[in-house]
Amino acid sequence: MTSQPASDGLFESFRRAEMLIARSRPLDALQALSPVLESQPNHASVQLLAGRAYLDSAQLQRAEEAFVRVIDLDPADHYARFALGKALQRQGRLAEAHAQLKMAAAMDPRPEYQEALGELRARMAVNGHGEPGDPD
Numbered sequence: 001m002t003s004q005p006a007s008d009g010l011f012e013s014f015r016r017a018e019m020l021i022a023r024s025r026p027l028d029a030l031q032a033l034s035p036v037l038e039s040q041p042n043h044a045s046v047q048l049l050a051g052r053a054y055l056d057s058a059q060l061q062r063a064e065e066a067f068v069r070v071i072d073l074d075p076a077d078h079y080a081r082f083a084l085g086k087a088l089q090r091q092g093r094l095a096e097a098h099a100q101l102k103m104a105a106a107m108d109p110r111p112e113y114q115e116a117l118g119e120l121r122a123r124m125a126v127n128g129h130g131e132p133g134d135p136d
Contacts, residue, residue: 010036017049026056044073048080055087063087078107086116094124 013036020029030053033046040046051066067084070077085100098120105113 010039014046014049017053021049021052021056024056026053029053030057042073044070044077044080047073048077048083051080051083051087055083055090058090060087060091064091076107078104078113081107082113082116085120089120089123094120094127094129098124 013032013034017029017033017036020026020032030050033050033053036046037050047066047069051063051070054060054063054066064084064087067080067087070080071084074080081100082104085097085104088094088097088100098117101113101117101120105117
């Protein structure tokens with residue numbers, strides 16, 4: 001996001017959307033973010049914020065699309081991989097979620113990534129799924 005005069009309104013919309021996400025108002029955040037998404041769809045930060053709002057409002061397919069777009073734009077974004085893993089997990093796509101959470105934890109071993117990976121592995125074990133690649 002640039003800070004040129006023409007984009008001041010977009011910057012304010014982006015910041016407002018961030019504030020609304022922080023206040024657990026994802027639908028309002030998406031509304032505030034709409035003009036930014038329309039004018040700057042290829043900015044990873046815009047897609048990441050949209051993905052968070054979609055995830056928080058249970059629009060899981062849209063969240064998945066936004067996080068995949070972030071990863072396309074910035075393959076080193078560990079948070080996008082973590083969030084994509086959470087979106088996939090909530091859709092019941094555990095093997096795909098495992099791959100993303102495992103990669104996020106390898107890229108940045110934050111406790112929340114490690115916890116999410118451990119919880120997913122436990123869920124997979126309870127459901128009778130081994131880790132992907134494990135022999136049954």
